[in-house]
Amino acid sequence: MNEKTEELRDIFTSVTDGEETVTESQEDTRGSLEKDERTVEERLENVIAQMRERYGFETPLSEAELQTVARRYYERDDDDEIAADLEVDPQNVFEARCALHLVDEGDADEIDLVAIRERDEADATLAEEYDVDPETIRRYRLVAAAKAESRAANDRYRDEFDSLLADSELASKMASDVRKDGLEDATEGMETDVSF
Secondary structure, three states, rough: HHHHHHHHHHHHHOOOOOOOOOOOOOOOOOOOOOOOOHOOOOOHHHHHHHHHHHHOOOOOOHHHHHHHHHHHOOOOOOOOHHHHHHOOOOOHHHHHHHHHOOOOOOHHOOOOHHHHHHHHHHHHHHHHOOOHHHHHHHHHHHHHHHHHHHHHOOOOHHHHHHHOOOHHHHHHHHHHHHHHHHHHHHHHHOOOOOOO
């Protein structure tokens, strides 16, 4: 042993109360993340309650109806279909979707939502400028506000809805399509007329 190694050994033994070796017993432990035992309905109810508490949105729809709106949105039903089943006005369904951040590109018809959101003019003034009716401008503003709220929350609630309600069949189809496209790109230009 050289002098430096001996010094380090002496420091080690003095720090460890004279023990020559230090070993820690290892345990077979499982991860610290616990499985969520709540049902999808309970988790969905919890997400909606969190959103209601955080944003304080008002809606004539009950908690159960809000859950139905979320579920049916992921089933690709439109506002009219959902409203008919709930026996409410389609506008109430649309406003509930916006409050739950459940909006998509079809709700905005390729309009610049940032410009709409940042403008202070009355709905009628913007409606004339964009050549639409004031109700459409009001809808655009609701969509713009919903997207801004969702973005400010890092799409947290939308991600929660996705994990609870997204169609797994659709997800697996999309994954299959991605794999298929990747394989096509990889084999592009290769001869495939092979006989055995």
